[in-house]
Amino acid sequence: MSLCFEIKAGGGPPAGFYKGKFVNVEATEHEEFGSGLKFVFEVADGNHKGEQATRITSDSPTPKNAAGRMLAGISGEALTPGKNVDLAPFVGKEYLLQVEDTKNGNGTRISTVMPNWAKA
Numbered sequence: 001m002s003l004c005f006e007i008k009a010g011g012g013p014p015a016g017f018y019k020g021k022f023v024n025v026e027a028t029e030h031e032e033f034g035s036g037l038k039f040v041f042e043v044a045d046g047n048h049k050g051e052q053a054t055r056i057t058s059d060s061p062t063p064k065n066a067a068g069r070m071l072a073g074i075s076g077e078a079l080t081p082g083k084n085v086d087l088a089p090f091v092g093k094e095y096l097l098q099v100e101d102t103k104n105g106n107g108t109r110i111s112t113v114m115p116n117w118a119k120a
Contacts, residue, residue, distance in 0.1 A: 013108060024087075039070045096114040
């Protein structure tokens with residue numbers, strides 16, 4: 001058995017700013033927090049191209065919680081109560097992502113999603 005080990009980062013690319021393509025939203029279940037949504041993006045270029053950047057939120061979006069902020073960022077629209085947001089048209093579209101370290105330090109998560117209006 002080798003005594004040499006490569007130190008790996010937790011899940012996701014390191015904290016920073018990335019271009020990323022929206023992949024999908026998956027239902028998820030957490031032992032402590034219950035059901036939620038996992039927003040999945042793929043880093044589009046740079047040293048972390050192909051890595052997944054994600055954000056897990058509650059499954060009840062509001063204009064002010066993380067789920068609502070993710071939906072607003074992906075759709076590029078302000079959310080209001082009662083509004084329906086269909087994410088299917090946004091799959092494969094490119095966004096600007098801000099990724100931050102998680103509170104427990106075991107990985108990273110998306111903190112902000114912005115439409116990539118600056119594309120050339």
